[in-house]
Amino acid sequence: MENSSSVSDLIDQLGRLPGIGRKSAERLAYHLLRVSQGEALALADAIRNVRENVCYCSVCYNLAEGPLCPICGDSNRDTTQLCIVEQPRDLMALEQAGVFRGLYHVLLGRIAPLEGIGPDQLTIDDLIERVRRGNFSEIIMATNPTVEGDGSALYITNQLAEFPVNVTRLARGITTGSVLEHTNREILADALAGRQKI
Amino acid sequence: MENSSSVSDLIDQLGRLPGIGRKSAERLAYHLLRVSQGEALALADAIRNVRENVCYCSVCYNLAEGPLCPICGDSNRDTTQLCIVEQPRDLMALEQAGVFRGLYHVLLGRIAPLEGIGPDQLTIDDLIERVRRGNFSEIIMATNPTVEGDGSALYITNQLAEFPVNVTRLARGITTGSVLEHTNREILADALAGRQKI
Numbered sequence: 316m317e318n319s320s321s322v323s324d325l326i327d328q329l330g331r332l333p334g335i336g337r338k339s340a341e342r343l344a345y346h347l348l349r350v351s352q353g354e355a356l357a358l359a360d361a362i363r364n365v366r367e368n369v370c371y372c373s374v375c376y377n378l379a380e381g382p383l384c385p386i387c388g389d390s391n392r393d394t395t396q397l398c399i400v401e402q403p404r405d406l407m408a409l410e411q412a413g414v415f416r417g418l419y420h421v422l423l424g425r426i427a428p429l430e431g432i433g434p435d436q437l438t439i440d441d442l443i444e445r446v447r448r449g450n451f452s453e454i455i456m457a458t459n460p461t462v463e464g465d466g467s468a469l470y471i472t473n474q475l476a477e478f479p480v481n482v483t484r485l486a487r488g489i490t491t492g493s494v495l496e497h498t499n500r501e502i503l504a505d506a507l508a509g510r511q512k513i
Numbered sequence: 514m515e516n517s518s519s520v521s522d523l524i525d526q527l528g529r530l531p532g533i534g535r536k537s538a539e540r541l542a543y544h545l546l547r548v549s550q551g552e553a554l555a556l557a558d559a560i561r562n563v564r565e566n567v568c569y570c571s572v573c574y575n576l577a578e579g580p581l582c583p584i585c586g587d588s589n590r591d592t593t594q595l596c597i598v599e600q601p602r603d604l605m606a607l608e609q610a611g612v613f614r615g616l617y618h619v620l621l622g623r624i625a626p627l628e629g630i631g632p633d634q635l636t637i638d639d640l641i642e643r644v645r646r647g648n649f650s651e652i653i654m655a656t657n658p659t660v661e662g663d664g665s666a667l668y669i670t671n672q673l674a675e676f677p678v679n680v681t682r683l684a685r686g687i688t689t690g691s692v693l694e695h696t697n698r699e700i701l702a703d704a705l706a707g708r709q710k711i
Contacts, residue, residue, distance in 0.1 A: 321566045322576055325559040331552070333544050334537065344563070345602045346531050348576065352564055354529070359560040361523040362545055366553045368519045369546060378520060378546065404543045 322348070374445070376421040376438045378403045386410075386419060393417040395452040399442070399471060401425050401459055409457065417455075420445065425458060425467040434470060442471065446478050456484040520546070572643070574619040574636045576601045584608075584617060591615040593650040597640065597669060599623050599657055607655065615653075618643065623656060623665040632668060640669065644676050654682040 322344060330340035347355045371377070372384035379385075386392060386406075396417025400406050406419050422437045446454065454475060458464035472482045488506035489498055498506075520542060528538035545553045569575070570582035577583075584590060584604075594615025598604050604617050620635045644652065652673060656662035670680045686704035687696055696704075 321559070321563045321578060325563045328556040328559040331556075332541055334540070339532065341602060341605075342532070343530055345600065347560055348563060348567060348601075355560055355564045358526040358529075359557040359564075361519070361526040362553055362557040362560075365519045365523045365542070365546060366550055366557075380519060402543065403546075404539060407539075 371421075371423075375419050376403075376423055376441070377406055377419060391416075395450065396455065397446070397449070397451045397453070398455045398457050399468070400457045401464060401467070405457065405459070415455075417453075422458070422467065425461075425463040426470055427463045437467075439471060439474065443474055446475060446480065451480050453481045453483060456482065458484075460485075460487060569619075569621070573617050574601075574621055574639070575604055575617060589614075593648065594653065595644070595647070595649045595651070596653045596655050597666070598655045599662060599665070603655065603657070613653075615651075620656070620665065623659075623661040624668055625661045635665075637669060637672065641672055644673060644678065649678050651679045651681060654680065658683075658685060 325344045325347065326337075326340045329335055329343050330337055332340075335343070347358070368380050369378050370380075372379040372387055373382050374387045375384060377384035377386060379387075393416045396415075398406075398409065398415055398417055398419050399422065400409065400419060401422050401424060403421055406421060409415050409419075420438065420442045422439065422442075424432055424437050426432060426434055426437065456468040456471065458468045468484060475482055486509060487502075488509055489495065489502060495503070523542045523545065524535075524538045527533055527541050528535055530538075533541070545556070566578050567576050568578075570577040570585055571580050572585045573582060575582035575584060577585075579586075591614045594613070596604075596607065596613055596615055596617050597620065598607070598617060599620050599622060601619055604619060607613050607617075618636065618640045620637065620640075622630055622635050624630060624632055624635065654666040654669065656666045666682060673680055684707060685700075686707055687693065687700060693701075
C-alpha cells in the first residue's frame with residue numbers, strides 16, 4: 316500500500332525543504348496530521364501570508380511589508396554608514412547582535428560564476444546608484460567569509476573606487492570562545508595578519 | 514529591528530514542528546521566501562489538503578481519504594491475520610517492508626498513564642468488537658518495544674483472552690547488520706531468551 320495521495324504529496328513537499336530528508340518529512344507530515352486542525356492550518360496560512368505580504372524594500376532589498384523596510388523607514392539610523400550583506404538573514408543576524416546603527420544594502424546573493432550568478436543578477440547597480448546619490452562616509456562589506464563572498468566584496472570595492480568613501484570589511488580572526496587547538500590554518504593566518512595592539 | 518510580522522509568524526509556526534529549532538525555523542522561512550511563489554504555495558496547499566481530505570479509516574483507523582483505507586478496501590488481503598500497531602506511520606513501515614499481507618488495527622497511541630493516556634483514549638474497544646465479529650486466527654502485536662508499547666500489548670492481550678485467537682508479538686533480538694559489541698544489555702537479554710534453532 317502507498318500513502319494516500321494527500322499524505323504522499325505533503326511528504327514530497329516537506330521533503331523539498333533544505334535539511335529535511337525523507338524520514339523527517341514523513342515525521343513532520345504525521346505530526347501535522349496529529350495536531351489540531353487549527354495548528355496545522357496556521358502553518359499553511361503563515362506560508363501563504365508571507366508570500367502574499369512580504370516583498371523587498373525598494374531601497375535596500377531587505378524584506379518588507381510595504382515600500383520601505385523598518386530600517387530604511389527609521390529616521391534614527393546613521394545614514395553615513397552602509398553595510399553590504401548577501402541575504403536578509405545576514406542583516407537579521409547583525410540586527411540581532413545590536414552593534415550596528417547604520418543602513419544596509421542586501422545583494423540578494425553573491426557572485427558565483429560556477430553557478431552562473433553574475434553581478435547583473437544581484438542588486439549591485441542599485442547599490443552604486445545609492446552610493447552616488449547618498450552621503451555615505453563608510454561602506455562596510457559584510458559578505459560571508461567564503462570564496463564567493465570575498466569575490467563579491469572585491470568586485471563591489473572596485474566598482475566603488477570612484478567614490479570618496481572608505482570601504483572596510485568585517486574583521487577576521489579567531490572566534491570568541493573558541494580554542495586555538497581546533498582552529499584551522501586559514502583562520503590562524505587571518506588572525507595573525509590582522510593582529511591588534513593590546 | 515524585528516522581522517516583519519508575517520516572517521516572524523512563519524518562523525514561530527515552523528518552530529512548533531518537532532525537531533525544528535529556532536535557527537532551523539529561520540532557515541526554512543528564508544528558504545520559503547526565496548523559492549518560487551508556486552513552490553511555497555504548494556506546501557501551504559499540501560498542508561491544507563491533507564487536513565481537509567484525510568481522515569481515519571472507519572474499520573482500522575489507518576489514514577484514509579474515504580470511509581475505508583486502501584488496505585481495508587483491498588479484497589486480496591489475508592483476513593485471518595490482524596496486526597496491531599500504535600500509529601499509521603508504524604503501519605506504513607510494515608507495508609513498505611512488504612512482508613505482511615494481513616489486516617491492521619491502529620491504536621492511535623499507546624497506554625501511557627504518566628501522560629494521562631488510558632485505554633479509553635485509544636481504539637481498543639473497536640478492536641475488541643472487530644475481533645468478536647471477525648474470524649481472525651492470529652493477532653500480531655506490533656506495538657513499539659518500549660515500556661508503554663509493551664504495556665499496551667499486555668493490556669490488549671488480556672482483553673483478548675476470551676477469544677479463540679493466537680496472540681503473538683514481533684520477535685526481538687539483535688538487529689540485522691548490527692554488531693554485538695555495540696548492542697546493549699536489554700537487546701542481548703531478549704536475543705538470548707528468544708534464541709532459535711538453526
